Amino acid sequence: MNGLQCPQQGLLWRWKQHGAAVTPVTRITMETSTLTKQGQRFLTKLTTSAAAADNLIRRFVQGSPKSVVLTTLSHLLSPSTSHPHLSSIALPLYGRATQAPWFTWNSTTVAELAALLHELGHRAQSEALISEAISKLQSRHRDLVVFYGRLAQAHSKRKSETGFDAAHGYLDDVLRTSESAHVKRRAYEFMVSGLCCMDRPGEAEELVIGAEDGLGLKPSGFELKSIVHGYGRLGLFGDMRRVVEEMEKRGFVLDTVCCNMVVSAYGVHGEHAEMVRWLRRMRDLGVPFSVRTYNSVSNCCPRVLRMVGGMSELALSIEELEEGLEGGEGMVVRELLGCGGILEEVMVWETAEVKVDLHGFHLGGAYLVVLVWLEEMWRRLNGLSCGVPAEVTVVCGLGNHSRVFGESKVRVLVQKMMVKMGSPLKVDRKNNGCFVAKGKAVQNWLCQMKKAQSASM
Known part of the structure; x- marks a missing residue:
């Protein structure tokens, strides 16, 4: 043994x-x-x-x-x-x-353990794990390059310069010497994404240029998006925009993933006006908003975060929320909520049941999409001939993917909103990760709520 x-x-x-x-x-x-x-x-x-x-x-x-x-x-x-x-x-x-x-035996687990041991200072044990992995995989080149890539990723997540540089060296050797086009491409992908994760997007861009000129490896959308994300995270917006333009010149379509990276980067640095410009660009290009879009916007809005965090009263309608938001925060939230396309991704409307699924949303994003969903429910149930579904369900989840198993902060937030609104939606006895109510009860409730809001204006 x-x-x-x-x-x-x-x-x-x-x-x-x-x-x-x-x-x-x-x-x-x-x-x-x-x-x-x-x-x-x-x-x-x-x-x-x-x-x-x-x-x-x-x-x-x-x-x-x-x-x-x-x-x-x-x-x-x-x-x-x-x-x-x-x-x-x-x-x-x-x-x-x-x-x-x-x-x-699993190469990803070994890579993550080796990176942890390296960070803890147990370098000999880390090297022993790496050596055994290399010995085990040396005749399986495709698996070996994946191990090197996972090792680079694991070190980059810990921002370990020495560990990452060693793994990057392994990958560079594979890139220069392998006779397999597939193996070269995989090494190249891991190197670019790793450098960007290490906040070295400039080096990643140099690698892309060098690989195209010297090895004939043309960058894919993955490499270019990684560089966009890397520059954006550092607030190097000129470089970020330049690479986005390069993507367009090369014929890559600006999809939801790429646009979300840009929106998120501007949001992290408080550039609300630029966020609005990009949200409008997404809308004009027909790029759909996603869960990530809502999360990126809500996470850069202090007022929204204070409300969902329980430090201030929750606004219970889009109108009330917009009245309480000022400056750039108000601009970006209004732009986001003005496009209800997110419901195409998270809502199912059928005769038997209308269901909205909040999986994947951060607290702020879940809050905003519930407000949008309620407006759409009112519009369909009271203004259009959509029919009244037998049941309405809001899926929050059981917290199986929360930091602490079984604690769903989104479920707690939605329950708080429903109670404050006097909603008929209650925790499902069969699944406490959902809120359910009869469709007719929801229709009547929304009608009463809208009347009360009109009377108070």
């Missing part, structure tokens, strides 16, 4: 030799993996009983389903884990998992 397969002689032994002290990870750069309740209990026990870590890990792996163990490991490997003080546990947990009968 090699070192990574025997916990007594391999990973666990090396972990003990280097000390079992738990080292915190302070950099948080991405969303953490969802943690199951069983995994949460395990990590809580580790926090309170660090001295018994080895025994707790053994019992957890032996007594838990594969999915629970892997989800917990993924949570610990995430740069934004909610348990940074337990990051060092990822190594012995992985070592024990390799002994489970269900274990299957």
Whole structure:
């Protein structure tokens, strides 16, 4: 057995030799993996009983389903884990998992673990994992370049310059020496996206130019969008616009993904006027707004964020909201809400049921789309011959993908809105991630609400 397969002689032994002290990870750069309740209990026990870590890990792996163990490991490997003080546990947990009968070697997990160990200062253990992966995959060139790419991604998420540069070097060697066009292309993609994630879009653009001139690799939309996103995140708007123009010259269509990147970049830096200009451009080009569009806009609006965060009263209609917004924030929200195209993506209208699905929305985005949806419901139920559906459903989710499993902030927000509005929509007894009501009851409620709003104006 090699070192990574025997916990007594391999990973666990090396972990003990280097000390079992738990080292915190302070950099948080991405969303953490969802943690199951069983995994949460395990990590809580580790926090309170660090001295018994080895025994707790053994019992957890032996007594838990594969999915629970892997989800917990993924949570610990995430740069934004909610348990940074337990990051060092990822190594012995992985070592024990390799002994489970269900274990299957996975290059992505190894890459993420190697990046974590590198950041924690356990360079020898990190290199051991990388060396074993290279040895295992050296005859499978397509799989090997993916491992190198995942390793570069893992280091870039942690903003580890030394780790990323080493992985980037592996990929560069593959790009220059491989005889496979597919392998070259994959190495090229990973290098460009990695450099942009490391906030080095200028180097990524130089790589694109050099690869096209020297290797005949023409950039795809993926590489160019990565560079657009990289420049935008840094607030280098001149360069961002220049690359967007280059995309158009090359015949690439400006799609929702690319436009959202630009809108988000301007939003992060408070450039509301530019956001409005791009939202109008999306509308004029027929580029549909998406969940990401709503999230990008709402996340740059302090007033909206204060309302959904509970620090101020929620406006319960589009008119009331717009009256309370000023300056650039008001401009961008009005522009967003003026186009109801988002409902084509999130709403289903059928005779039996009208359903709006809020999965994927941040709090602010969910709030805005509920207001748009209510306006559209009123329009269809009281102004058009759409018929009254038998049932109306708002899907918020159970919080299975929330930072804490089972806690859906969107569900809490929607419930608060429905209660304040006197809505007939109530939590579904069969699925508490949904709000349901009879269609006729919703029609009557909207009619009464509109009358009350008109009377107060």
